[in-house]
Amino acid sequence: MMVQYNFDEIIDRRDTGSVKWHYSDDTxxxxxxxxxxxxxxPILNAIEQAAQHGILGYTKPTEALYESIIQWHGSRYDLQLDKQNILFSPGVVPSLALMINVFTEVGDAVLVNDPIYTPFMTKVEQNGRALVMSALKEFDGKYQLDLADIEAKIIEHKVKLYLLCNPHNPGGRVWTRQELEALLALCKKHDVAIVSDEIHQDLTLSGYTFTPLLTLAKGYAHKVVSLTSMTKTFNVAGIKGSMIFAKDDALIKKISQQQQLNDEYELNLFAYKVMRSAYEDGxxxxxxxxxxxxxxxxxxxxxxxxxxxxxxxxxxxxxxxxxxxxxxxxxxxxxxxxxxxxxxxxxxxxxxxxxxxxxxxxxxxxxxxxxxxxxxxxxxxxxxxxxxx
The missing domain is CATH 3.90.1150.10 (Aspartate Aminotransferase, domain 1)
Structure with missing residues (x-):
C-alpha cells in the first residue's frame, strides 16, 4: 500500500544539536x-526495530545488505557490482582523504575543479599534496569541463589524481556520458587516477541521466574509484555511512589495506540497518x-x-x-x-x-x-x- 508523505510538515529542529538549525534566533x-x-x-521502522531488539552489539554487513546495494545500482544505473567490488566507509569525505593516500604520495599534485565542494580542496592540502585547480567554464547557464585546461594542468604539474564531483556540487551538473568518456580518455592518456564522488547520484532530476564513472572504466579499472552513499539521498546524514566501489581486485585490496591503517572500514549497527532499508524500501x-x-x-x-x-x-x-x-x-x-x-x-x-x-x-x-x-x-x-x- 502506497504511503503518502507530507513534505509540507514543519518539524522543529532547534535545540536538537542540528548543525543546520543551530541558531538562537528565528533565522x-x-x-x-x-x-x-x-x-x-521504512527507515524509521528499521531503526526502531533495531533499538527494540535491545542488543546493540558488534555488527557486520549481511548478505542481504550487499544484495540491496547491488540491486539498487544495477537496476537504476546499469552499474554491475559484485560483493567484492564494495567497501564501506564512515563517509564520502573520509573516503576522499583515503583515496588521496591510496593514489598519491606527499607532495604529489591532485587536480580538482573550481568551484567545488570545499573538502575536495581542504583534504588535498591537509594531506600534504599540491592542490591544482581547473576552473569550469560557464556556457548557456551551466558549467562545462575545460578539457584543454585540465590537460594543460595535468602536464604542467605532473598530476597523479583527479577528484571528480558527479553530479557536481555546487553547480548541479550531471556530467554526460560523452563528457565523462572524454575526461576518462584524457586521464588514461596521462596515467592519472580518477576518483568520482557520486553522492548526489540518486537526486538526479527529471530529464537528466546519471552515468556512474565505473560503467565507462573498462580497461582502466585499476585507476578508477567511485564514492557514494545513501545519506544525502534519504536525508540520513546524521547516520554516518558510505560505500567505495572499485572493479579491480588489486585496487580493492590496496584500498582495504589503507583502511586498516586507521581502522576505518566498519559502520555502526544503525548505518547498516538504514542502508539496507533505504535501498530495499526507500x-x-x-x-x-x-x-x-x-x-x-x-x-x-x-x-x-x-x-x-x-x-x-x-x-x-x-x-x-x-x-x-x-x-x-x-x-x-x-x-x-x-x-x-x-x-x-x-x-x-x-x-x-x-x-x-x-x-x-x-x-x-x-x-x-x-x-x-x-x-x-x-x-x-x-x-x-x-x-x-
Whole structure:
C-alpha cells in the first residue's frame, strides 16, 4: 500500500544539536546540504526495530545488505557490482582523504575543479599534496569541463589524481556520458587516477541521466574509484555511512589495506540497518521527495526571476542546491553573506567553493514550502525591500 508523505510538515529542529538549525534566533537556514523532511517510514521502522531488539552489539554487513546495494545500482544505473567490488566507509569525505593516500604520495599534485565542494580542496592540502585547480567554464547557464585546461594542468604539474564531483556540487551538473568518456580518455592518456564522488547520484532530476564513472572504466579499472552513499539521498546524514566501489581486485585490496591503517572500514549497527532499508524500501519516499524538490526549484526560480531578476540562476540537473550569482547586488563576499544573515536567512557563501564562487551563494530548497517562501522573502528583503512570495 502506497504511503503518502507530507513534505509540507514543519518539524522543529532547534535545540536538537542540528548543525543546520543551530541558531538562537528565528533565522531560516537555506544552507548546509540536509533536508528538512522526515525520513522514509521504512527507515524509521528499521531503526526502531533495531533499538527494540535491545542488543546493540558488534555488527557486520549481511548478505542481504550487499544484495540491496547491488540491486539498487544495477537496476537504476546499469552499474554491475559484485560483493567484492564494495567497501564501506564512515563517509564520502573520509573516503576522499583515503583515496588521496591510496593514489598519491606527499607532495604529489591532485587536480580538482573550481568551484567545488570545499573538502575536495581542504583534504588535498591537509594531506600534504599540491592542490591544482581547473576552473569550469560557464556556457548557456551551466558549467562545462575545460578539457584543454585540465590537460594543460595535468602536464604542467605532473598530476597523479583527479577528484571528480558527479553530479557536481555546487553547480548541479550531471556530467554526460560523452563528457565523462572524454575526461576518462584524457586521464588514461596521462596515467592519472580518477576518483568520482557520486553522492548526489540518486537526486538526479527529471530529464537528466546519471552515468556512474565505473560503467565507462573498462580497461582502466585499476585507476578508477567511485564514492557514494545513501545519506544525502534519504536525508540520513546524521547516520554516518558510505560505500567505495572499485572493479579491480588489486585496487580493492590496496584500498582495504589503507583502511586498516586507521581502522576505518566498519559502520555502526544503525548505518547498516538504514542502508539496507533505504535501498530495499526507500524508492517510494525518494520519488515523492524528488517531485517536491523539483516544485520547490520551480518556485524559487520563478520568485527570483520576478523579484530579483539580476541574480543569475544556475538551474540544477541534480540535487536540491541552487547556485546563484549575486554579483549585481554586492561587490564584497563577506558583505554579501552578512547582508543575508542580517535579514535572518542563511545561504552558503560561494567563495568557500573556490575562486569561481566569488559573489555567488548556494541555496538549499529541500524544506517545506512555507519555510522556503519565508526564506525567499528575506532574501528579497535583504536586496530590494519587503516582497511577498
Amino acid at each position: 531560516i537556514p537555506l544552507w548546509v546540504a540536509d533536508m528538512d523532511f522526515k525520513a522514509a517510514q 524508492d517510494e519516499w525518494l520519488e515523492q521527495a524528488l517531485n517536491y524538490i523539483e516544485a520547490n526549484i520551480d518556485l524559487t526560480i520563478s520568485f527570483l526571476e520576478e523579484h530579483l531578476p539580476d541574480i543569475k540562476i544556475m538551474r540544477p540537473e541534480a540535487s536540491y542546491l541552487i547556485w546563484l550569482d549575486c554579483s549585481a547586488y554586492a561587490q564584497d563576499n563577506q558583505k554579501l553573506y552578512d547582508k543575508l544573515r542580517d535579514a535572518k536567512v542563511e545561504l552558503n557563501a560561494g567563495v568557500k567553493y573556490g575562486a569561481e564562487g566569488h559573489l555567488k551563494m548556494r541555496l538549499n530548497v529541500a524544506c517545506p514550502k512555507a519555510l522556503l517562501r519565508e526564506g525567499l522573502n528575506r532574501v528579497s528583503a535583504a536586496f530590494s525591500g519587503d516582497v511577498k512570495a
